[in-house]
Amino acid sequence: KAGVTQTPRYLIKTRGQQVTLSCSPISGHRSVSWYQQTPGQGLQFLFEYFSETQRNKGNFPGRFSGRQFSNSRSEMNVSTLELGDSALYLCASSLGLLAGEDTQYFGPGTRLTVL
Amino acid sequence: AQRVTQPEKLLSVFKGAPVELKCNYSYSGSPELFWYVQYSRQRLQLLLRHISRESIKGFTADLNKGETSFHLKKPFAQEEDSAMYYCALSKNQAGTALIFGKGTTLSVSS
DSSP: OOOOEEEOSEEEEOTTOOEEEEEEOOTTOOEEEEEEEETTTEEEEEEEEETTEEEEEOSOOTTEEEEEOTTSOEEEEEOSOOGGGOEEEEEEEEOOOSSSOOOOEEOOOEEEEEO | OOEEEOOOSEEEEETTSOEEEOOEEEOSSOOEEEEEEEOTTSOOEEEEETTTTOOBTTBEEEEETTTTEEEEEESSOOGGGOEEEEEEEESSTTOOSOEEOOOEEEEEEO
16 A cells, blocks of 8 residues: 655745645545644644545644645645745645544655745 | 643663653643654654553553653663654544654664
8 A cells, every 4th residue: 555645855945935735645545634843843733634624723824724635635835935934744644533543644744945 | 731741852771671751741631642653764653542552562651641641661672662752642532633742762772
């Protein structure tokens, strides 16, 4: 079974630009979550999508947004990039069960550098 | 506020020694607790969750609600246990919307 894939793997942008990152979940998984990882703040939850609807949201400004398509693939967008947005962005997919044991599988991440 | 604290950034032990990675949490309800591990050049992956109460790779973790702790333990460390370990909590049993600790690097030497 193919794992979670993220594209691109590396990205360099300048301040003020916007960026779109993509995540393809494991086949059959309907939940996709996004996390930001930085040396200072560690791993922080951005949002979760399930069946094309945002189900959970972290504490990030509105510049960070996401969406999910009918095939469960997800994109996240960051507008008006700031230097502090430089981070590794991780995507995780799961079946999306609300009860019972479910497992999140993480992708390799997209390394975003903002200059 | 919901928070997960891992007080040690680095824990170095010798092979065969016992290991305890500390994790304390702050949460007003009944959280679901998890340990995730990231081996060198590999993806972040689930190690164990408190609800299943199982032992994975010799690791166990007991949820102590009185002390709000979920420490990870292994009686005899192996070199292949060297990795970054993250404690995390979730508001839901599925384990999404995770709040992670800053992580502890475990280094096991021979």
